[in-house]
Amino acid sequence: MARQTKAQREWRPGMPKKRRSIKVMFASTVLLLEAFVVLFATLVVFGLRSDTIPIGVILGVGLALSAVLIVACAFLTKPYGMLLGWVLQVLILATGIVEPMMFLVGILFALTWLYGIRTGARLDRENAERDRQQAEWEQANPSGGEGTQSL
Numbered sequence: 816m817a818r819q820t821k822a823q824r825e826w827r828p829g830m831p832k833k834r835r836s837i838k839v840m841f842a843s844t845v846l847l848l849e850a851f852v853v854l855f856a857t858l859v860v861f862g863l864r865s866d867t868i869p870i871g872v873i874l875g876v877g878l879a880l881s882a883v884l885i886v887a888c889a890f891l892t893k894p895y896g897m898l899l900g901w902v903l904q905v906l907i908l909a910t911g912i913v914e915p916m917m918f919l920v921g922i923l924f925a926l927t928w929l930y931g932i933r934t935g936a937r938l939d940r941e942n943a944e945r946d947r948q949q950a951e952w953e954q955a956n957p958s959g960g961e962g963t964q965s966l
Contacts, residue, residue, distance in 0.1 A: 834942055838935030842900055843888040845928050850884035860914050904928050
């Protein structure tokens with residue numbers, strides 16, 4: 816038999832499904848998009864600067880940064896996950912030293928990251944409030960909606 820996760824072991828019939836964080840989903844989306852942009856930027860730098868910067872350095876740093884951006888998605892639910900995301904935003908901005916157009920890309924992604932984090936946190940708060948109100952309503956109305964007409 817396959818190993819079960821902690822959530823699978825603790826599940827009981829009738830338990831409400833735990834909501835996924837919108838903030839984490841938005842942050843993951845931004846980091847994955849950045850990974851693709853960094854991959855393509857690596858190819859640009861390879862084409863433009865391979866005569867001045869060793870090819871191994873260009874490919875090594877670019878591919879490593881892309882990999883770190885992808886792996887960072889797994890840590891967004893941890894307490895230090897969002898801080899890691901901000902550090903990566905600064906690293907993306909710093910790539911502008913090698914390719915100046917990346918300053919613009921870094922600023923745009925940092926703004927997208929900020930917007931996604933703030934909007935996701937707001938939506939998570941609204942969902943938590945909605946869930947709380949739903950639980951209160953269900954507790955006050957244990958009949959489960961009996962007596963209502965169905966179509």
